[in-house]
Amino acid sequence: MLEDSRGSDEARRFDQVAMPHLDAAHNLARWLVRNADDAEDVVQEAYLRAFKYFGGYQGGDARAWILKIVRNTSYSFLEKNRPADLSVEFDETLHTTDVAQPQGEAALFQSADSRMLRNALEELPVNFREALVLRELEGMSYKEIADVMDVPIGTVMSGLARGRAQLRERLLQRREGKEQRGLRK
Amino acid sequence: VACENESLLHAYLDGELDLVRSMEFEKHLQSCHDCAGELRDQQSMRQSLRAANLYEPAPASLRDRVRAMLPAEIQPKPALIRRPSSVEWLAVAAAILIAIFFGAKVVPNFYGQKQSDLLAQEIIASHIRSLQPGHLYDVQSTDQHTVKPWFDGKLDFAPPVVNVADQGFPLIGGRLDYLGNRNVAALVYQRQKHLINVFVWPGDSKPATLPESQTIQGYNMVFWWHADMSFCAASDLNLAELHQFANLLQQ
Numbered sequence: 206m207l208e209d210s211r212g213s214d215e216a217r218r219f220d221q222v223a224m225p226h227l228d229a230a231h232n233l234a235r236w237l238v239r240n241a242d243d244a245e246d247v248v249q250e251a252y253l254r255a256f257k258y259f260g261g262y263q264g265g266d267a268r269a270w271i272l273k274i275v276r277n278t279s280y281s282f283l284e285k286n287r288p289a290d291l292s293v294e295f296d297e298t299l300h301t302t303d304v305a306q307p308q309g310e311a312a313l314f315q316s317a318d319s320r321m322l323r324n325a326l327e328e329l330p331v332n333f334r335e336a337l338v339l340r341e342l343e344g345m346s347y348k349e350i351a352d353v354m355d356v357p358i359g360t361v362m363s364g365l366a367r368g369r370a371q372l373r374e375r376l377l378q379r380r381e382g383k384e385q386r387g388l389r390k
Numbered sequence: 391v392a393c394e395n396e397s398l399l400h401a402y403l404d405g406e407l408d409l410v411r412s413m414e415f416e417k418h419l420q421s422c423h424d425c426a427g428e429l430r431d432q433q434s435m436r437q438s439l440r441a442a443n444l445y446e447p448a449p450a451s452l453r454d455r456v457r458a459m460l461p462a463e464i465q466p467k468p469a470l471i472r473r474p475s476s477v478e479w480l481a482v483a484a485a486i487l488i489a490i491f492f493g494a495k496v497v498p499n500f501y502g503q504k505q506s507d508l509l510a511q512e513i514i515a516s517h518i519r520s521l522q523p524g525h526l527y528d529v530q531s532t533d534q535h536t537v538k539p540w541f542d543g544k545l546d547f548a549p550p551v552v553n554v555a556d557q558g559f560p561l562i563g564g565r566l567d568y569l570g571n572r573n574v575a576a577l578v579y580q581r582q583k584h585l586i587n588v589f590v591w592p593g594d595s596k597p598a599t600l601p602e603s604q605t606i607q608g609y610n611m612v613f614w615w616h617a618d619m620s621f622c623a624a625s626d627l628n629l630a631e632l633h634q635f636a637n638l639l640q641q
Contacts, residue, residue: 213461219460220457220460224457227456231447231448232447245452249452249455319442319444322438323442326439341439342444342543344542344543346406347401347404362397363397365404369432376435
């Protein structure tokens, strides 16, 4: 338990400000570190940090404030334990602009099951994955995502565009792989 | 996509363009086959992402762990994990006895009922379950602009969230619920001491056999259908005020 001389009012206020965002915190950590136990440790560490710095919290968007701390804690964790996860800026093999871009792949995405989507999203480079999770799962605006990731709004926009392009490529590859396996049988 | 407007396309998809630029882009879409196709693909991919249940909410054990490391002053949380008093235990015991006593009468009826009655029963069961300690809301807020976005990515539709606090029905939160084999939104409002659950799910087809209001086990329900959505308000509030509340939400 934390030794803390601050009054119970502040602790209660922290509870009211920070605890409603525990789901968001866990969701982000889980997608960044890609492991259930590590995600829980990261969230716990992040909440500990958040409580220490709670005096500096000026009010305003509590979710963005918490997620920023969770995000930084997750990156520190990865740097220390799995630096390889951070070194992949983006996957060269997928960064091919000359791939034919078939239109009207709506059916592909309808047939993509949830496991396939999960795996494809997990494989994305961490910064694209982060932008997509904050946008599509957390429903944040570009401004909020820029706050959390500490980058300009333009970087958020291009990150989402590239993340989505890669996600689509991965889903296409998975479907082709599936079909080839199907033919071999 | 070769078109130079690709980054605009994502800003448009995400609702980040202002009105003027948004209209310009829509005009562009009419003439640019590439962008129109890409937009359809991206919308479809987003649909699958949102429908795939990829959100990872915190396990209850983590909530306990985090609370346990905070200073002792905030434990136990007053409303959420307070211990029931012995009087409340007696009330629970009494409720169980009454349930056993009347159960024999209710159960045969229950199976004889039509599909629509099953939905009503399910709604009342959800309503009652939500009143148990800690089950009322996943997101606690009196602000519709906090509650509504909270559902993003958790449901495949966006439930309308209306603030009618001025009329004496403050919003207090929302949660995910499960009715009729699908995830639904539950919005929690309050009228003095009475809690009202508003269940929202997509589809506005009214089952022919479902009446607009119904009373089960002393709980009142009012149903309505609006803008491609089905709504049901459930509460122990009297039927007249519940109708008044339902009318406010429809305005």
